[in-house]
Amino acid sequence: EIVMTQSPATLSVSPGDRATLSCRASQSVSSNLAWYQQKPGQAPRLLIYGASTRATGIPARFSGSGSGTEFTLTISSLQSEDFAVYYCQQYDNWPPLTFGGGTEVEIK
């Protein structure tokens, strides 16, 4: 099973600042990585797939990078609606499909 590790667990950021979230895989997942955003009481929403491709309707301030075992989600200028929990997920080697533990982006 591929273990996904996200850091930090919590990220305190001021509106308008840049946020950088990390995700590490226990073995290479190539570019088969997705990022999701989840707000309280809501279902997750797909942000990024293929490590760097934005899903339909996702603003350009969200960008993904990396391959192999190291991945980054960057939010270039945080808006109020971006404060949420973010999860990475690998789909290279399955079952099981596995998620990271999440990073909560909170208002500083």
Place this chain on the structure above:
Amino acid sequence: EVQLVESGGGWVQPGGSLRLSCAASGFTFSSYAMNWVRQAPGKGLEWVSGISGSGVYTFYADSVMGRFTISRDNFRNTLHLQMKSLRAEDTAVYYCAKGSDSRPDYFDDWGQGTLVTVPS
């Protein structure tokens, strides 16, 4: 517009059974893999099970293997999860999630979730 609507959640005694359903619309259901993903209260996401578009191939997390059965009805555009021998650790919101292709990979649409509670 893709819509996924789960139903069937509720409170069930340990050892009991429950059947979840997910009604899908807005896309060609049989062309896409479907999945169940759960989230225990205050915890992260855990993939539970997936099924190919045709329904021929099914996949399970070790934590539910032998207790849960995923199935789909491509005529009625419905996904099911039969859950047996339920345990307290199965307590979670269960989401129905659409795959991007005919085999499970990432999840491009999600339902609103249905809560399953198994008391300890």
